Amino acid sequence: MDALLLSRIQFGFVISFHILFPAFTIGLASWLAFVEWRWLRTRDTLWRDLFFFWTKVFAVSFGMGVVSGIVMSFQFGTNWAVLSEQAGSILGPLLSYEVLTAFFLEATFLGVMLFGWGRVSERMHFLATCMVALGTLISTFWIISANSWMQTPTGHRIVDGVFVPDDWWAIVFNPSFPYRLAHMVLAAFITTCFVIGGTGASYLLRGIHVEAGKRMLKAAVVFAAVTVPVQVFVGDLHGLNVREHQPIKVAAMEAHWESNPPGEGVPLILFAVPNEKAERNDLEIAVPKLGSLILTHTLDGDIQPLKSVPASERPPVKPVFYAFRVMVGLGMAMLALVACSLWLLWRRRLYESRAVLWGWRVMIMSGFAAILAGWYVVEIGRQPYVIYGLLRTADAVSPVEAASVMTSLIVFAVVYFTVFGAGFRYLVKLIRKGPHPHEPPPQRMHGDKTPARPLSVPDESTEAGA
Template sequence: MDALMLSRIQFGFVISFHILFPAFTIGLASWLAFVEWRWLRTRDTVWRDLFFFWTKVFAVSFGMGVVSGIVMSFQFGTNWSVLSEQAGNILGPLLSYEVLTAFFLEATFLGVMLFGWNRVDEKMHFLATCMVALGTLISTFWIISANSWMQTPAGYKIVDGVFEPASWWAIVFNPSFPYRLAHMVLAAFITTCFVIGGVAAGYLRRGVHVDAARRMLKAAVIFAAITVPTQVFVGDLHGLNAREHQPIKVAAMEAHWQHKPKGEGVPLVLFAVPNERAERNDYEIAVPRLGSLILTHSLDGEIQPLTSVPPEERPPVKPVFYAFRLMVGLGVAMLLLVLASLWAWRRKRLYDLDSALGRWVLNGWRALTLSGFVAILAGWYVVEIGRQPYVIYGLLRTADAVSAVNAGSVLTSLIVFVVVYLTVFGAGIGYLVKLIRKGPHPHEPAPRPRQGDKTPARPLSVPDEPAEPGA
């Protein structure tokens, strides 16, 4: 447990908290735009009540995401100063673009979305909601671009040990960026979709907010039926891209140690205990050739094995191997639940608590309510641990990027982070659970202010009547 390992644990802990909230708000902002659009089209008060309900959830989640993101950014200077020094000319502008183009856009329209109902024109309020949703997507664009450049660096030149931009187009649109952007956005949408569907299923099982719950579940099933199969397709493209640019990461994902005889193909390892010391898998259960079919689209295709590089050039195999299977397993469970939901809907059993199919589907949605968060964390661990021992793949080793700090200082700050995060964010998550359990309730909008009325936001407003008689 030296400063390097503690710094990695600290950054992993902080970013694990942070990534959950932006991922949720990315999908939730688009969901709010859809709900408000439905309200404007139908004037059905259920849609309006749903908008106010999910807006409260969005506001709390957005605030926790901002706070955790600010703390995370400080670590680039405290724990990873060498990375900042050598790659700051590229990473700094990318992260600044995110603030200039996305955060300012969100901050400008967020207040209108949260507090402007019945105070601005309906079209203006809907525009504000759409701009907040757009801002979350733009933010994702720049963050994924910066991270993707660290995975597949391009468009740079090295001058005196410092990375300098040679082509911003190549930097931003680096080889892995399009696939990782699509994969992350879809993951965020799916995460929010399953939260909405799981909450709706919980209401239906309890027999509360039935009308609102039916609409939420119906929307979740339709959206999941589009996004989950699309995610499978995008994930396949992402895997092919990783095999081309980060073959050792793919080998760790599959725990593929040795070259196979020509024509035998690569098996798909369903379960194993990777033995890094002996360079083999123990207790392996595998399907012959299926790995080749998935990874190369050929029954006898080959991938680069782990033993093709020295041990010091390999990532930790076990966390990558197990995290990848957890992510894929949850994806398969989501796909099966979507298919079962479509079948139940066709048979008019989606909301039917008296049928076994209806109860099974609703229980499935409840069980997978938080599955998107787990899948995102698992996928993120695959990406970040899988590029080790490099922080900029193939160019800057993680051990060479850490600051010259002592282990005691890092350990102290790590303990403080753990205590504060569990306290603050534990309270925030508890409040979110309380909001969700309470559910949507009829909302009566405040009347429009009349001409001459004083607004509560003006602390120095002139009183309507004299403060003293005769004044």
């Protein structure tokens, strides 16, 4: 447990908390824009009530995402000072662009969206909601660009060990960026979609907020019927891109140790226990040639094996191998549930099928698990490099004592589980309570200068109905 390993664990722990909140708010902001648009088009009070309800959830999630993101950024200076020193001229501007073009946009219009109901015109309020949704997408653009450059670095030169930008277009739009951006945005939308659909299904199973539950579930089914298949297609393109630029990562994802004889192809390993010391798989269950079909789109194609590089150039195989199967397995479960739900919706039997409703309820957190699994594949799979092929992780860590990193890691763990655990518990209670069917819109009183507060919790406690 040296400073390098502890710093990696600490960064992984912090980013695992942080990524959940932006991923949720990216999709939730767009959902709010859709709900408010439906309210403006139909004047149906149920859409307005749903907007107020999910706005509260969005505000709490957004706040926790901001707090966790601030803590994460400090680690570049405390734990990864060498990375900041050598790559700061590239990563610094990219992260600054995110603040200037996205976070300020979100923060400016967020106040109008949360507190401007009844204080500004309906068009202005809807514009503010759309700007918040746009801000989350722009923020994703810059963050994924910075991370993608570390995966497939281009557009730079190295002067005295420092990465100097040569072509910002090549840096921003690096080879893996388009695929990773599309994959991440779709993952965020699908994550939010399953939370909304699972919430609606839960209401229907409990017999409360029935009309709201039906609308949320129907919207989730229709949206997921489009995005989940598209995500499968984008994931395939992303995999081909990774095979081209990071072949050893793909080999770790498939636990592919050595090339097979010509014409035999690569099997799809359904389950195995990778044995890194013996450089083989134990208890392997595989389907012949199917791996070649998926990875190369041919029946006899091959991929670069793990043994083609020294052990020091390989990522940890087990976590990458298992995390990839968790991500893909959850994706296939989502696809099956959505297909069944769409069929029942077409037959007008969706809301009566308790099996499908339970499926949505069980899968309510599946998007978060898939995002974490995918992120582990991406980040652990590029090891032993922090900037792929150019800067090793061991050379990027700050010269700090292991005891200092261990102390901060323990403090982070205690504070995070306390603060974010309480926040998550509050969100669960808020969602279980549900929207208020007859909540009137906030009214502006004569002479009242206090902004309307759609975030105000009702008089009764969230304990009611929990």
